[in-house]
Amino acid sequence: MKENELMLTSLLDCERIDLAVKARELTPEQERQFRQMKARRAQGEPVQYIIGKTDFMGIALVVDRRALIPRPETEILVELAVSNGKALRQDGKLNVLDLGTGSGNIAIAMAENISHAQITAVDVSAEALTLAKMNAKTRGVHGRIRFIGEDMSVYLKATSAEARKFNIIISNPPYIPTEELARLPADVRNEPRTALDGGHDGLHFYREILKYAYTVLSPDGLLALEIGDGQRNSIEKIFAQYPQYQRVEFFKDYVQTDRIVMARLSETF
Ligand SMILES: C[S@@+](CC[C@H](N)C(=O)[O-])C[C@H]1O[C@@H](n2cnc3c(N)ncnc32)[C@H](O)[C@@H]1O
Known part of the structure; x- marks a missing residue:
């Protein structure tokens, strides 16, 4: 998945397949959050820290700046x-x-x-x-x-x-x-x-x-x-x-x- 898609699926708590429909219906608050995510990414923060999760051997883990x-x-x-x-x-x-x-x-x-x-x-x-x-x-x-x-x-x-x-x-x-x-x-x-x-x-x-x-x-x-x-x-x-x-x-x-x-x-x- 592309990084923007990863951020959006995380923000909207949906699957990639649902994005085409859901992304068109972003609320003003969701739009603000998405802009913030993109700004953090532009500063070099890894996308996994921004969405707060990653996958390791099929295991969903929380990740952030602590590790x-x-x-x-x-x-x-x-x-x-x-x-x-x-x-x-x-x-x-x-x-x-x-x-x-x-x-x-x-x-x-x-x-x-x-x-x-x-x-x-x-x-x-x-x-x-x-x-x-x-x-x-x-x-x-x-x-x-x-x-x-x-x-x-x-x-x-x-x-x-x-x-x-x-x-x-x-x-x-x-x-x-x-x-x-x-x-x-x-x-x-x-x-x-x-x-x-x-x-x-x-x-x-x-x-x-x-x-x-x-x-x-x-x-x-x-x-x-x-x-x-x-x-x-x-x-x-x-x-x-x-x-x-x-x-x-x-x-x-x-x-x-x-x-x-x-x-x-x-x-x-
Ligand atoms: C390369 S990371 C690996 C983290 C994780 N196991 C992984 O595979 O993604 C190395 C880890 O060693 C820890 N570490 C660094 N120095 C250490 C030390 N002297 N004793 C114990 N742990 C240490 C770091 O805090 C970090 O979590």
């Missing part, structure tokens, strides 16, 4: 984690850790697609967590997601000191190098900086996650991460520092860019 807008590439990450992780622990609970949950898209999709999954969702942003909790409640999966407001490194370090283990660790961490942030398109610059800034080379969170993930994964566990453009070689080098990770595999996105990396702790699982 990153979930991207289609992240659906590939979740689909791979679901298809590779679903078979684990079928006779019990599958413990999933989502690092940097944002709007809650990954945690909610994992909960909805794996009925025996219990999710721990961590984010340093209190605002994002409020949004994620609301989305989880709307989707009826809040009872299976534990939300934790903490820095992911602090959380991983503390958890590695406990004996608790996760069967899947999944994350779409911030991965844009700091100095590239200013050059991003206006739409993206409207999204929270905390959701984008991956440190000086964009790799800060991969170093942190790989440093601790093997200590909190179960022996049959799966690590699944989204990665940024051109980061594959650097991430392979970080993996090479940790012989604990086996079967490090990369997967491409819809435009044939390496976008996902998955690893396990054992050759046999």
Whole structure:
């Protein structure tokens, strides 16, 4: 759907097919609201923030400036984690850790697609967590997601000191190098900086996650991460520092860019 159509269908709470008739009958108030929406869009605000919603794997989510807008590439990450992780622990609970949950898209999709999954969702942003909790409640999966407001490194370090283990660790961490942030398109610059800034080379969170993930994964566990453009070689080098990770595999996105990396702790699982 074109952006104007998206805004109008949202404003009029109708389907695209109804627009031809309904758009001709806009009340003066609706016309004013539509003008306001278009003005916000012209300022570079993403259309998803303006209409306040998006779709992630067929799941309707509320989105606003508190969190990153979930991207289609992240659906590939979740689909791979679901298809590779679903078979684990079928006779019990599958413990999933989502690092940097944002709007809650990954945690909610994992909960909805794996009925025996219990999710721990961590984010340093209190605002994002409020949004994620609301989305989880709307989707009826809040009872299976534990939300934790903490820095992911602090959380991983503390958890590695406990004996608790996760069967899947999944994350779409911030991965844009700091100095590239200013050059991003206006739409993206409207999204929270905390959701984008991956440190000086964009790799800060991969170093942190790989440093601790093997200590909190179960022996049959799966690590699944989204990665940024051109980061594959650097991430392979970080993996090479940790012989604990086996079967490090990369997967491409819809435009044939390496976008996902998955690893396990054992050759046999
Ligand atoms: C790229 S966004 C991903 C959001 C969401 N999971 C998605 O796929 O759309 C990264 C998320 O990590 C969070 N984050 C940034 N730094 C963090 C940190 N040090 N510890 C935990 N979460 C962090 C951000 O607030 C943001 O929600």
